[in-house]
Amino acid sequence: MSGTGLGWPALVPPYRNRLEEWFSTPEKLHASFDTREELVSLLRACDNTLLESSLQLIADALLEWHADNARTVASGRRESRRRLTECLPSVPGTGLSLHEHYNQIALQSPLALLPVLRKRKLATDRVVDRGARATEEIRLRQEYALRLAAIMQEAQLPVCKVLAGVSNAEEAWPRLFGTRRSKTLRNRFRAWDKFREWLLYSRGRSYPEGVADVLDYANERFQEGCGKTVLESLQASLSVIEGVGRVPSTQQISQDPTWQAQLKSYTADLVSAAPPEQPASMLTVAIVLACEIFVCTPGEPSYLRALGFVCLLMVWGSLRADDVQGLLPQTMLLDERGLSIDLARSKTTGPDKRTHTVKVFVERSISLTGHDWLKAGYALWKDFDFERDYLVLKANEGFTEPLEKSVPSSTVALYFRKVLSELKTPKREGRTWKANDQRPLLPGYTSSHFTGHSARNFLSSVGAAIDVDPRELDYLGRWKVGGEGSATYIRTSRQVVHRLQSHIACSLVTGQPKHYIEVDSIKALTDYAAKAGESESQVRRRHTLLEGSKGLGGSWPTLALEVGVAAPPSPVEQVSMPGSRGDYFIVTSRTTGLRRLHMLGCYVKPENCYDVKFVSHVGAEDVDNICKDCKARMKAQAGEEESDPSSSDSGSESM
Incomplete structure (x- = not known):
């Protein structure tokens, strides 16, 4: 029995090293005794020089470790038995093994699969965590809910009396916050924690006694030149704490007209003094071309190529970095129509939203270079499609393969930049696009110009520039889900998305019916490159590929698919x-x-x-x-x- 995740007991190094020498694995140590008497005899047999006091201390620690890990070991044993029940041993001397006979029967009648399916479901429900990301969301949500609950208990808000008679208060407190996400609760706690610290040192108390405390704090932060959202975050935290805390509306500071009027005044001044908001930097067409070539280049690190495929999926699927970690890899499918994958968690979808899940689509013939990046990327990710509730895994040091660990959306954005930094300048030789290995497309640190949101706005921005109907562009980013209902979106989205993707790609390749001009995006990139110490003219030349009304040049579609795969039967x-x-x-x-x-x-x-x-x-x-x-x-x-x-x-x- 291996792979249970069992760790060694927490003993000081000399004794732990001896245990590793005697038993080699924690599983063997756990199975070597059941009672204290057996353990003491075993330790004496292994080392008869141990003092009686040391022997008893080690025995106490090992017995506690043995009891704490009993369920883990039992789960590992059940998993081992499950694997054995699904793998029948071969029988020598016959034409077919038992396993081959079983496969033949199963192919002839799916009824033969029932026992295996039943056993597998029972075992999976017991030992497998189906969603590491969902589990982490639940853990963080409960953590910050309890922290906010501690604030209410410290202030003795009315809700404390309501829950005083509840038998399981630890379960009841987190549920007071409804379906708020962990990030929302975290932001409310952090904003309040700063205000609470100010109260402690300035007023000698942990909760405001009246609106004067809030006004003084707001004025002090305003004089310090705080960010434009600092006071709004305080108001949001105050509103949640008073609302959930059952403070009567007439006594709520967050509803006080004087505070609300001053908050509006402070916010208006902060917004006018703040620099204008900058949208995410726009990708250039050259970057999209270089990504396609990169994914289809066997010499590059395999997992980095897989991440390049994710970058293209973000472009053509209009995905944020956070959306990527809501994709379910086991639902990824590539057929005659194109690629589809389920998006289970985003700002507008999830178990607590009106729409639980939607699909992301990419039309099968989408390729600006003629390289079949969909097929190549799909083949790369099929090696990592084990069941989980996130897509991108943590990369090893050389990006050759992933580790079975999730990463936050901020790391996905950094991986996005890593891929961009490895891209080479695309060049056209005849009808074929290739990479110029001697010329990086984004030299130096120019890739830092782009963020995790840059890919999401590419398709909709190009579509708007070539006069695509704005109502249809909403399908690309799934903004239609909340507006007209999830059922209508699901029935019509694939056809609309495929048509828009083909129309935009055709315009980029041929320049027809209207060509796309990317002067602004290249200008923003070259300005950033100049600040980073790179040659402005060099970067401009490497990214200027569109030839006016001719687009990239060539005919559409660029990808020659096999005969018979263009249109699937209904x-x-x-x-x-x-x-x-x-x-x-x-x-x-x-x-x-x-x-x-x-x-x-x-x-x-x-x-x-x-x-x-x-x-x-x-x-x-x-x-x-x-x-x-x-x-x-x-x-x-x-x-x-x-x-x-x-x-x-x-x-x-x-x-």
Whole structure:
């Protein structure tokens, strides 16, 4: 039994080193004793020179460690048993092994998969954390909720009396803050903590007694030249604490007219004195071309190429760095229509939002250089598509492979800059775009000009410049989700997004029907390069690729796809031709990700479902369960007693 994550006991180095020498692994140490008597005898047998006092101290520490890790070891044993049950041993001397016989039966009838699916679900529910990012969100949310709760308890706000009789107060306090995200609670706590520190040293108390305390603090911060959002953050924190704390509205400082009037006055002065907001720097077309070439260059570090694919996905999917960590890699699919992947968590989607999840689409023929970056990038990420609730993993030192650890969105933005710094200047040789290895596209530290939001605004900005309907541009960034309803967005988004992506890409390549002018974005980049000590003219030459009304030059589409993959058959045609697409189809739930197997002819219609995959053969790794109605039909076809299909729950699939 290995890979349980069990660590060594926390002993001082001489004794811990001896344990590692005697037992080699923590698992062996944990399994070597069950009682104190067994442990004492074992320690004496290993080292008879130990003093009795040292022996008893070591025994106490090991027994405590043994008890604390009992559940971890038990989970590891269950996982080991699960793996054994799914791997039948080979039987020598026969034509086919038991495992091969089992695979044959499973291919002929998916009913044979039921025992494995049942055992796998039970084991997974016990030992696997399906979402490290969601778990971290819950942990941080509870942490900052309890910190804010401590502020209310310290101030003895009315809500404390309400919860005085609650048996499990630790569970009740965090839920007072509703569905506020951990970042929201964190910002409220940080803003209040600074105000509380001022109160302690200036007034000798931890909670304001009246509006005068807030006015004095605001005036002092204003005289210091604070940021334009500092006082607004204080107001937001005050509003949350008083609202959740059940302070009567007539006594709430946040609702005091005098404070609100002064807050507006302070904010207006701070905004007028602050420098104008700068939008995220616009990517140049040369950067997009260089990224495509980079992803398709085998000589570059493999995981850095995979991150280059993420950069292009951010460009064509209009994604922020934070959105990237809400993508579910196990849902990434590349077919005849293009690439699709589920976005489960963003500012407008998530389990506590109206829309739980949406899809991000990239049309299959999208390529400005003729390099099939979608196929190359998809192949790279298929090696890292194990189930998790985030996309980008932590890179090793050389960016050759990832570590199985999540990274925050700030690190994703830094990886974005790392990819940009490695890009080479694209050059055209005949009809082929190649990289000039001797000329970096962004020399020195010029890549710092761009942020994690730069990729998101590229497609919509180019679309607006070439007169695309603004109402349709909202589909690119998924701004339509909240406006017209998630169901309408899901039904129409793929077609609209694909059409817009093709239209914009065609305009960049051919310059028709209207060419894109990127003088402003190149000017901003060259100005930054000059400040960074780089040659302004050199950077301008390397990024100036558009030739006026000719665009990049060439014809559209630039990517020559294989014959027959340009237009997939509709779901209705797929059902009418069962032999051509398989006898089964797998429906993936939009809200839970559950993969349910159906037979053709099931009353669950593929054309009404969100994510459908047609198959001829099914393996245990392909599905999570089987539609009850279809299961009854399978049993009837196999000659078994047919069960009552009226209890089918297959209709619960998210359409």
